[in-house]
Amino acid sequence: MGEALLILTLTPVQSFIAEARRTSDLYVGSQILVQLVKAAAEQIGPQRLVYPAPLNGSLPDDLPNVLVARVDGARAEQTALEACQALQAKWKELADAARKALETYAPSDRKWNDIWDRQVESLWQVFWVTVPMDSLEYRQAYLTGTAALAAVKRSRVFPQVEEPGPKDSLSGRREVLHRQGESEKDYWSTVAANVGPSRLRPDGRERLDAIGAIKRFCPLANRSFPSTSTVASADFLERVRQKAREQLGSYRQIIEWVLGSFLYSVRPHDQQWPYDGDLLLLETLTEHALRDSYGGLERPQDLERARQALRELYRAAGERPSLYYAVLVLDGDSMGAHIRELLQRADPEAEHRQFSRQLTQFANEVPQVMDEVFRRATWPGHSASDGSGIRGRDFLVYNGGDDVLTFAPLSVALPMAKAMAEKFSKTVQGCSASGGVALVHHRYPLSGALAAAREAESIAKAVKGKGAVAVTLMRRSGQGPAQGIA
Structure with a gap:
């Protein structure tokens, strides 16, 4: 046999x-x-x-x-x-x-x-x-x-x-x-x-x-994976490292004092900010929210000092972190039809293997693409951060075959989707990829955020010629979603 x-x-x-x-x-x-x-x-x-x-x-x-x-x-x-x-x-x-x-x-x-x-x-x-x-x-x-x-x-x-x-x-x-x-x-x-x-x-x-x-x-x-709050505030944090490092250090000292032993680290290697991004959001700095997320706080009487230090950080940075983040899904267009077309060629197995190698090459290059997009948005004019900061690839959930699932801060969501789609079309010959992006509040249920991103992807897949990105905004106010094609 x-x-x-x-x-x-x-x-x-x-x-x-x-x-x-x-x-x-x-x-x-x-x-x-x-x-x-x-x-x-x-x-x-x-x-x-x-x-x-x-x-x-x-x-x-x-x-x-x-x-x-x-x-x-x-x-x-x-x-x-x-x-x-x-x-x-x-x-x-x-x-x-x-x-x-x-x-x-x-x-x-x-x-x-x-x-x-x-x-x-x-x-x-x-x-x-x-x-x-x-x-x-x-x-x-x-x-x-x-x-x-x-x-x-x-x-x-x-x-x-x-x-x-x-x-x-x-x-x-x-x-x-x-x-x-x-x-x-x-x-x-x-x-x-x-x-x-x-x-x-x-x-x-x-x-x-x-x-x-x-x-x-x-x-x-x-492995500590970034929370939705960390994703939402990640671009803000990287810019703060450059523009307001002193104020970041001052705020860190005060929040460590207030929370004491209840505070936990999620990024131990980060020398400037090893904590979750929710502590960069003013809405977190209430006694109720901190007890809910951290189990308690040692010095609640000093909580107003922490709020004031965070406001000073905002002023020094000239911005506040977003309360919204993005869920991004990307998928190759008409992959089944493309494989069937490859099977009609003179050496279908060789063609299928070559196609498979191109998909693997794309998957291997996605982390570098994400790093570069995030760096350009947060460290313009620099080749990289000091090495302890957040990278674009840190948000990547899955990247196999022609599928990508990742989170992203708002400022990089569309550039990241565009860069990955372009990399796909350049790497996988004769193919395009479409994506769905859901913009959601960091406290919005994760299951709903994923469903919204998948629905946006379906909208993009329905575009003639495809190679599209659809965006859905899930408003926390309770209004229906706002949608568009990019």
């Missing part, structure tokens, strides 16, 4: 990523998917992959949720099964690490374990097809395989998993983790008291199921 074409994918994807209340939930969810697909790809063998294509022998940092590979026909099914096992093993590794971390804060019991095992074991479904290539050209094998995979996914049978009791804060669909004879609020209050508000809201106000707990406590969650 000769070779076979293997196509593999998994589900759920969009719903898994979208179950997020914090930007870090979104980032970790995306990276979990990347790790699962990467485990399968490495088991298959990167050199066997047609899509995504490795560059210089290495897989890209982010991977799409579909793999296409040419494998040994005699072991095609075994290769697929081993890839599935590798994917599930990686999921178990991440879940076990999160479980171990969580149990150090509040030991589990039989009830807790039953909920955890049920939810972790029933989440992922992996679909694959293999097509023998003994008598088929690549074009026929690929079209046959994609059609068969679509049919398998349409006819899939979902396991019926009962989820009784109160539901979790992220999905609202699964039973919240708790122990026998203890309320959900009491259990999560205990956990929150041990981990602090940077990881979990205090007093049991966030109650997670196993999937949400994995997002919060697996090793991937150890």
